[in-house]
Amino acid sequence: MSPPAAVANADRVAPLVVITGASSGIGLALADAYAQRGWRLALIARRVDVLHEWVSGHAPQAGRVLCLCADVRRVDEIVAAGHRVMAEMGVPDVVIANAGISVGVDTAEASDLAVLQEIYATNVIGMAATFQPYLAPMQQARRGALVGIGSVGGIRGLPGHGGYCASKAAVISYCESLRVEQRAHGLRVVTLLPGFVATPLTQSNPYPMPFLMRPDAFAAQALKAIDQGVSRRVIPWPMGLVATLLRWLPDALFDRLMAGRPRKPRRAPAEE
Secondary structure (H helix, E strand, O other), X not given: OOXXXXXXXXXXXXXXXEEEOOOOHHHHHHHHHHHHOOOEEEEEEOOHHHHHHHHHOOHHHOOOEEEEEOOOOOHHHHHHHHHHHHHHHOOOOEEEEOOOOOOOOOOOOOOHHHHHHHHHHHHHHHHHHHHHHHHHHHHHHOOOEEEEEOOHHHOOOOOOOHHHHHHHHHHHHHHHHHXXXXXXXXXXXXXXXXXXXXXXXXXXXXXXOOOOEOHHHHHHHHHHHHHHOOOEEEEOHHHHXXXXXXXXXXXXXXXXXXXXXXXOOOOOOOOO
């Protein structure tokens, strides 16, 4: 799919970034960071009213922002949103699959199987569905970056966090496969692994969160990593050292370290 002629005019030459889960937390911080750079924005979230409210406070960006209501768990819906983005704004330069949920699960509770399914539908299938409509046009253009938001939680499984950790481990592997596949097409695939960021997803965590970051601080480092085209980066870097240690820690020591650690609360999922 080639960019429509309507987007070739001079007032649309600024690069375009697509961000899912853009209504709060990391997604909104990334939108703000790219807006400050003068990029055009395609922002996708379930709470589109929040997006419109944010845009109203950024008058200079009026006409350069497209806000769409879509749920990444609904594949047809998020794919259709992607096609609309390209019809109205052209082929993006960066696509950030940020939408995700984090909620504790207990496999002994039958009701949590549905929660586990929702976590995978959002964090894994939703990411693939986000990227899908843009792949062929970006391959044709032989440029652009696909950015998957993983987590240091994908390095090892944490108590009560089996759904989230497993989904983010899947994200890491999925993005690695995608990176190798797309290299021949001139596309970059960047996997970002946040540590603890002060967002709605972490505010109920009942355990210490070392190196806790503000969303805007994360966004600043994320943009640098995307610019550099790194394959994978843990943010902030001290959490990268912790992640490396946890990855290579023998199981017996890891199990002892995790013993008695508070579990992620079981609750109704809330998408970022």
